[in-house]
Amino acid sequence: MPYRYLRLRQRCLPLLNQIDFPRPFSAHALCRTIASQRGRQIHLHPLPPEASSTGACGVLLATATADHIFYESQTSHVHQEHIVLHELGHLLFNHHRVDARYTAVMGDLLPDLSDSLVTRLLGRTNYTTRQEQEAETLASLIRTSADRANRYQPRSVTGKLGAALGIETSEDE
Numbered sequence: 001m002p003y004r005y006l007r008l009r010q011r012c013l014p015l016l017n018q019i020d021f022p023r024p025f026s027a028h029a030l031c032r033t034i035a036s037q038r039g040r041q042i043h044l045h046p047l048p049p050e051a052s053s054t055g056a057c058g059v060l061l062a063t064a065t066a067d068h069i070f071y072e073s074q075t076s077h078v079h080q081e082h083i084v085l086h087e088l089g090h091l092l093f094n095h096h097r098v099d100a101r102y103t104a105v106m107g108d109l110l111p112d113l114s115d116s117l118v119t120r121l122l123g124r125t126n127y128t129t130r131q132e133q134e135a136e137t138l139a140s141l142i143r144t145s146a147d148r149a150n151r152y153q154p155r156s157v158t159g160k161l162g163a164a165l166g167i168e169t170s171e172d173e
């Protein structure tokens with residue numbers, strides 16, 4: 001494993017350890033969990049076509065009162081989930097940047113937001129910067145951890161074992 005990736009993982013692990021994984025897991029459920037932990041609402045919106053045309057597939061926008069995650073909806077469910085997790089990664093890392101490329105577009109789309117209210121606006125366009133790599137790595141680690149947790153979810157073990165062996169079990173007895 002390249003050293004640089006190890007360093008990235010090390011920066012992600014403390015954040016990963018603080019995550020209370022919802023069951024069943026979904027990116028939307030995780031947003032709700034994190035929002036209640038932070039005491040700040042996270043609103044999810046499909047990315048408007050006007051913003052997609054700038055090349056972004058996800059945008060994180062924060063105002064004084066709430067966080068907004070925009071995700072490309074014209075793509076697979078798995079990809080949509082990954083985009084949301086990536087933007088959540090920026091949120092958990094507390095990345096701050098106001099990307100001028102998006103302020104005009106998003107400002108037009110959300111007329112109730114004035115530029116002065118936007119404290120954070122990140123568009124997902126490339127993976128070259130440190131912040132993009134951190135968000136991307138954290139998103140992948142969240143997904144891996146969630147998959148692992150789901151796999152070991154205890155649910156009617158005798159029933160599953162019975163099904164695997166081709167015998168009927170009566171769990172109500």
Ligand SMILES: [Zn+2]
Pocket residue numbers: 086087090122123124125131132135
């Ligand atoms: Zn990003």
